[in-house]
Amino acid sequence: MDLEPMTAPGDPNLTAPVITSEDGFPRTVLSERHPELLRKVLDGVPYPPEIRAAVNGLAEEIEGPILPLSDTHADARQWAEWSAPYLGKSWYEVPFLWAENYFYRKLLAATGWFGPGPWQGVDPFGPQKDAELAGPAVQAELEALSGLENIPEGELIDSLVLAALWGNRADLGFQLQRPAAGGRQPAGENLIEDDRATLIPLLADARDIVWVTDNIGRELLPDLVLADRLLLLHPGITFRLHVKPSPYFTSDATPTDVLNTVQRLVDGPGAASQIGHRLRNSLSEGQLRIDAHPFYVAPLTFDQASEDLQKTYAEADLTVVKGDLNYRRLVGDVAWPATTEFATVTSYWPGRVAALRTLKSDVLVGLDADRLAELDSTGEKWRTSGNYAVIQVR
Numbered sequence: 001m002d003l004e005p006m007t008a009p010g011d012p013n014l015t016a017p018v019i020t021s022e023d024g025f026p027r028t029v030l031s032e033r034h035p036e037l038l039r040k041v042l043d044g045v046p047y048p049p050e051i052r053a054a055v056n057g058l059a060e061e062i063e064g065p066i067l068p069l070s071d072t073h074a075d076a077r078q079w080a081e082w083s084a085p086y087l088g089k090s091w092y093e094v095p096f097l098w099a100e101n102y103f104y105r106k107l108l109a110a111t112g113w114f115g116p117g118p119w120q121g122v123d124p125f126g127p128q129k130d131a132e133l134a135g136p137a138v139q140a141e142l143e144a145l146s147g148l149e150n151i152p153e154g155e156l157i158d159s160l161v162l163a164a165l166w167g168n169r170a171d172l173g174f175q176l177q178r179p180a181a182g183g184r185q186p187a188g189e190n191l192i193e194d195d196r197a198t199l200i201p202l203l204a205d206a207r208d209i210v211w212v213t214d215n216i217g218r219e220l221l222p223d224l225v226l227a228d229r230l231l232l233l234h235p236g237i238t239f240r241l242h243v244k245p246s247p248y249f250t251s252d253a254t255p256t257d258v259l260n261t262v263q264r265l266v267d268g269p270g271a272a273s274q275i276g277h278r279l280r281n282s283l284s285e286g287q288l289r290i291d292a293h294p295f296y297v298a299p300l301t302f303d304q305a306s307e308d309l310q311k312t313y314a315e316a317d318l319t320v321v322k323g324d325l326n327y328r329r330l331v332g333d334v335a336w337p338a339t340t341e342f343a344t345v346t347s348y349w350p351g352r353v354a355a356l357r358t359l360k361s362d363v364l365v366g367l368d369a370d371r372l373a374e375l376d377s378t379g380e381k382w383r384t385s386g387n388y389a390v391i392q393v394r
Contacts (some may be wrong), residue, residue: 009344009347021096034062066086101299138264162191165389204234205318209317210363212242213252216253227239243258334363339368344358353394354391
């Protein structure tokens with residue numbers, strides 16, 4: 001990954017600059033969000049002085065030159081190769097996607113995640129995750145699952161897809177409603193690109209689905225509910241949850257988070273508990289599978305995924321990519337014109353792919369020119385507000 005303009009996979013005449021952390025939204029992530037995140041980590045886990053010093057040192061490093069990793073974990077040599085072009089440079093002049101990934105890799109090392117030692121495997125974001133999973137918002141989601149029986153079967157998958165899309169932007173109970181006239185949904189005005197008419201039949205026909213997850217809690221919960229419903233409707237399918245192999249981007253789901261969320265369902269009321277028990281059985285029987293490929297914690301885009309992962313995508317009937325980070329990896333963390341065709345920048349994908357994404361960063365493709373002009377005219381920072389979303393399919 002370098003600073004050369006990227007050429008669109010499906011159009012050699014279309015190029016755009018790689019997004020760096022120099023200014024705008026990316027700069028605020030590094031200069032404001034990351035230091036605050038580090039403070040929450042130290043507030044949440046009673047780390048000893050040497051780890052606290054390492055974490056504080058990372059906060060200071062962000063305002064200085066990029067330094068090499070200090071650990072010798074198994075991936076350190078690979079990271080040394082990825083880091084070579086950027087060591088000694090400012091964090092604010094390198095690709096934003098790389099800088100974010102490197103920050104989280106260094107944070108895991110600073111907190112002792114890789115070991116050896118007593119802090120090996122201790123999730124630095126664990127207290128935040130636990131609080132969300134045990135909180136009243138998730139409890140309300142679990143209680144709302146009793147409303148599934150009131151939705152006609154032909155409309156249920158549509159409602160669950162919307163719940164999976166919006167995640168913590170809108171509660172599951174709000175989304176579990178019948179579609180309004182013309183297929184409009186409660187949050188339809190903010191769904192600025194909507195390929196559900198293509199996606200829903202693909203989900204119905206698919207027998208091998210790869211679901212690349214995003215966050216835990218109120219975002220992972222509807223993913224699991226949708227998986228359960230598809231497994232009920234089509235008992236012979238395989239639903240593959242792709243998660244992070246280690247804690248990443250604060251709330252990204254890991255295998256442990258999936259199991260904790262399933263258990264939260266099991267312990268929930270009524271319909272939630274039934275879903276949880278079915279999911280446990282689906283895991284035991286191999287219909288629901290968890291994959292934690294190291295690619296998902298690498299500073300790479302999907303076109304750079306390893307051969308084995310590309311084979312998985314190619315053999316799946318459908319891959320659904322969720323969330324903002326995965327969207328940036330899918331289309332490239334590049335300043336494409338927003339009207340660039342989604343199919344053009346994803347033409348490298350070896351099979352069918354869909355993106356469910358709530359906008360929380362600047363990257364966007366596939367938008368109608370009139371809609372783009374309308375949104376830009378509001379003066380709102382709509383690309384990073386989390387108030388708008390897209391469903392796009394190729």
